[in-house]
Amino acid sequence: MVDVLDLRKLRMLAELERLGTIAAVAQTLHLTAPGVSMQLAALEREVGLSLTERNGRRLTLTPAGRLLASHGRSLVEMLSLAEMEVIALQEGSAGTYRVAAFPSIARSIVADTWAILRENPELGVRIELIEMEPEDSLPALAAGEVDIALSHSYSNLPATLSPNLVTAPLASETVWLASRADPSDPSDVELAGYATADWVVPHRNWSCYEMVQRACGLAGFTPRIVAEATDFSVILALVAAGAGVALVPQLTVGQLPAGVTLRSLTVPVVRYDTVVTRQATAADLGAQRILALLADSAGRLVPAPIGSGDGH
Template identity: 30%
Template structure:
């Protein structure tokens, strides 16, 4: 009988591409991964890996196993979810990856609800951007990921991920009150300094495209994914930023001006879990707590 753990290693090699990447993701040594895959070759009686330069690639037989491994791993999670659902209490540890604005606005309220309703559930949360977070989800480092989708920047659906919409969040321009850009429209800000997320991120690309659509290339003097730092630079009169409305949950803009962007763009926020784990009681409880908090 084939060993499920070794099948998972083969599946991770197909997903990540190198033995070193698999070893890093799963906290093994590359030699240990190689040894386990050699055992899998012996179990199957088929050659699974071909050496190419200093690396390896999967054979056609290995890709057959990978397709079945996906199904097997999903069915195992479904079995675990059904077993957990048959029990009365929601317990265990739930590992969540979230980005900053959701952690600031929604996660504390959701944790309070969960603490009151399911005191036996331990929730561990890591701040992470969507790309690394979803890679961690598929590698089983996380159980739930908070994702976002920006208008005009479509993201293909990830195979094996169950998505559930959370809310739509308007994105606005925020400018210092009383400075040279007081009451300015976006088209008036060709000479203004901006603070955006780095240009190699989805949010950074989206922000720059908004300015280009308004007819100018933005003067991006500051780059940071930290929304609180972005706000601080605006508050002190050094920059203009584009921020989500969710950031104002539990706080007020103060001395900042919030102005609508052309077309009033909104980002889509959602939760993502592995398809086989969507019915896990802990995941259902966390999603429900987030939904209730988002509606308040």
């Protein structure tokens, strides 16, 4: 018969499955590596099963280890949820919340929300911003490094959602074709007409890059890429310089360079902005207050997308 399992040890096991090394677990949990090793060895003795095995320089979990790690994650989340709900009931929750956001939404929706919080200190909550692309912010959210993540997906590139995270819609942005201004061009354009054009695209590690590839692919061609950039202002500056054309979501256009025009697509592409939290954070009243303010800012700052069909 197994004694009552220690939640701390189960959390260490869950972190080991996620991180792969004792040293990484120790750093994350602010412990020593020998201490983590001793606790995991004690857990193996308590359950009478091998929970880990060596795989090169990494430790991998046995089937029994993976099962216990899964329960460990669930129990930690449930305990965190219970603590948050007690705090919410006792004092309405207040404090500082770490928000991860990609640049275009950080400088618009997050900045607007920040101004509202500064002007209304009686709301009792504050935010801290960490600029991150969704490819980085969602893992950071799952790991507990941030409390709220602002993410996005595209109508031609659906998001892969984690069952352990809570996602809510925030805004929908039209994706425009940015090109050198030409009075002879129609207001709506078919991407197929740009099959022989040079293209300026986002960095290939971003989902925005894949969005461009898929949009062009559906139009029957592979874009001839002449430049990649991590900043949409750089992309627009290169379009203004005549380097090529680009696809740009609404919020990325902080200031349109002279000589550049934005045109809608006959086959629309929409970027869906979302706000993502862990289950425990979603129950926190302070976080709910911030989410409501973000939604209000989005409603005022982001016009309804053109031709979206409300597909979100």
